[in-house]
Amino acid sequence: MAPPRVRFAPSPTGYFHVGSARSALFNWFVARQSEDGVFILRIEDTDEDRNREEWVDGIISAMDWLGLHADEGPFRQSDNKVAHEVSVTTLLDAGYLYYCDCTGEDVAARKGDNKTPGYDGFCRTRALARAANTALRFTTPHDGVTIVRDLIRGDVEFANSTIDDFVVAKSSGAVLYALANVTDDRNDEITHVIRGEEHLSNAPKQMMLWSALNEVTAHDVALPLYAHLPLLVNEQRKKLSKRKDPVATESYRDQGYLPQAFVNYLALLGWSPRGDEEIVPVEILIEQFRLEDVSHSPAFFDVKKLAHMNGEYIRALSIDAFIDACTPWVNPWASAWRPSDRAPLWAEADFDAELFARVAPLVHERVATLGEVPAMVQFFFADAVTFDEAAFTKAIGNDPLGQSMLKSALVRFENATWASSVLHEVVLEVGESLGLVLRKAQAPIRCAVTGSLVGPPLFESLEILGRERTIERLRAALERLP
RNA sequence: GGUCCCAUCGUCUAGUGGCCUAGGACAUCACCCUCUCAAGGUGGAGGCACGGGUUCGAAUCCCGUUGGGACUGCCA
Structure with a gap:
């Protein structure tokens, strides 16, 4: 069997969506499973109104972060305009395309309550010539069915009568997604089209285009195998929205998720490795992954689980x-x-x-993400302690015993051997003398030194912080009192 | 509305007719550990949407119902 050639074809219209990241990952898995598999990155930037260069950079850097390196590309779909136009000319000459000057309103008005959605083929027989306001439509067959052989879902059958004569080129001459995508896939000799389920209804149209091109050109390319991945949804079970949901892959990097953890988590969305273990290195993921095993139903992107896995990866x-x-x-x-x-x-x-x-x-x-680290170690580096006022009030301000702890500790710390075990012992003793168990005794000291009631182990922290700075902070805390 | 997809704990999933008294993971609860917080350990609660078939036997196959979703652009 010929080695797989797969492509990831995002459009740079926003942050790099986590759903896109998963599509890229699953494509990449398929490529990496074969010795000669090829993973192509093609930026589909043909919609000039919506594309921005910074989004292209975002996609490339995020993929780089995840370790999804392209074997070919990144290509720009906009660089293939000539090829797209050749497709248009070829199809037009062969009679597959016709000009149409209907506006959106025309189409809607004529549709009325017609059962068949979309365009009714009004201009099919009008033999319009090219004009400034004419788009080019593809003549779809009225009879028969188009069957999408989907590796994940099986055969999905579409009655051709339900597929309208869709636009392949705008009146401006710009070639649209369906044809541009097919042209590039043919030229790149793509063997597997692996993408989100939202494209399933595009598949029959693209198959029609692909077959038509096979018929009228010398370039006969076998139809690709399709695999439509289940959608990633939010808590409301709606497709993850760029506007409302935290979908930017870049932001997970910013928060301090590890790429290995992120990849591992992504792989678990719609698929699962063999056995009960979910923390699985990427080599094993590649080895075990099969499109046929991908689930059919939408998956919720669960940040809590991601965070847990990230913690495991960090600890490892x-x-x-x-x-x-x-x-x-x-x-x-x-x-x-x-x-x-x-x-x-x-x-x-x-x-x-x-x-x-x-x-x-x-x-x-103690951290699930690297982004949590600074706040946790701030007291070691920052000049002055940043107090959590509620904590200060509770452990020191409103607690006379806490104040006594501070005062006694201050004295004892002056001469204590500066080692965590000794400090531990000292606080224990001072606490006992005040009738406090260790958990109560350490609280005011922790608060005075770190500004918070929660944090890394106190006595080790004190040892590292040093006698001078510790005592300084104990005093400073006492001075905060009215 | 039309076309298409989907349906196992709250969530992600295992399960491909008997191994299921439905397994794991996250979240959650309890306990243990413990200088705080975590981490870790132990244990608990929690699910096959519903109704019909097929079969000796169904979470698994079929039909229907209900529910959810995607698409329905001169976007990708």
Whole structure:
């Protein structure tokens, strides 16, 4: 069997949609399963009104982030305009196309309550010549059926009578999606068209186009195998919307999701690896993936599960790899890439890479995304503590015992051996002398030093922070009192 | 409205006629661990949309109902 040639063909009209990312991934799986499989990236940028160059960059960089590297491309569909026009001319000469000057209103008015939707073929026999306001339509057959052999869904049958004479070229001359896409797929000798289910109803039209082109040109290309992936939906079970839903793949990178985790999660949407284990390395995903096993029903993109998996991937990182991965978030000044829209929580001069290396193990087990790290380690780097006022009030402001804890600890810390185990012991003892169990005793100290009641292990943190800064903060907290 | 797709715990799924008293994962609840928060461990609750068939036997096959969705552009 010939090696698969697949393509991912996004249109650059917005952020890189997670659904698109999954389509790209499943295409990529198919290509990587064969020694000679080819994964093509084709940017479908023929709608000049809606495309923006920055979206193209977004797609390419996000795919790069995910490790979905194209074997061929990125190509621009707009570079293939000549080929598209050749298709138009060929089809026109062969009598498949006709000019139509109906406006949208005309079509709607004539449709009335006609059962058959869309265009009624009014201009088919009018033999219009090309004019400034004429679009080109494809003559679809009235009889028979077109069967889409879908690898995922089986045979899907469309009565040709339900398919209207669709427009293939605008009056401006611009060639539309259906034909442009088919022309490029033929020229790229695509073997598998793997895309979202929203394209299923395009498939019969494209098959008609493909077959017509086969008939009238010397370039006979076997029809591709189709596979229409189930949609990704939101909680309302609607197709994920660019406007309302968090669908930008780029934003997941910004939040500190690991590409491996993201890929793994995406693979679980509409498909599942063998066995009970869901955390599966990409090589195994590639090995086990089969289009035939893809589910038929829409899937909800569950950020909670993604976050959980990301946490697992983070914890599986060696501490050095974790430190490296954190760099864009904790030390954006030293990193080629930095998450957008994230102001650093401390000044560049305050960051200390060696200090972070000591702190990292403390937070490694505690975050689900890398984006959570800065807030968790802020107190190590920032000059002054940023207090959670509610926490301060609870543990210190309104608690005389908490204030006593601070005062006693201040004294004991002056001379204590500066090691976490000793500090632990000291706080335990001071607490006991005030009738406080350790969980109560540590709270005011944690709050004074970190500004919060939750955070990394306290005594290890104190050890790393050092005696001087710790004492300084204990004093500062006491001074905040009225 | 028309065409098409879909239907297993709240969510993602396993299941391809007997292995199902329906398995796993996330979320959730309880307990354990514990300096906070996590992580981790143990356990619990939770599902085959409904109705008819076919069959000795159905989550699995067929039909219908209901429900959801996509498309219905001189967008892709």
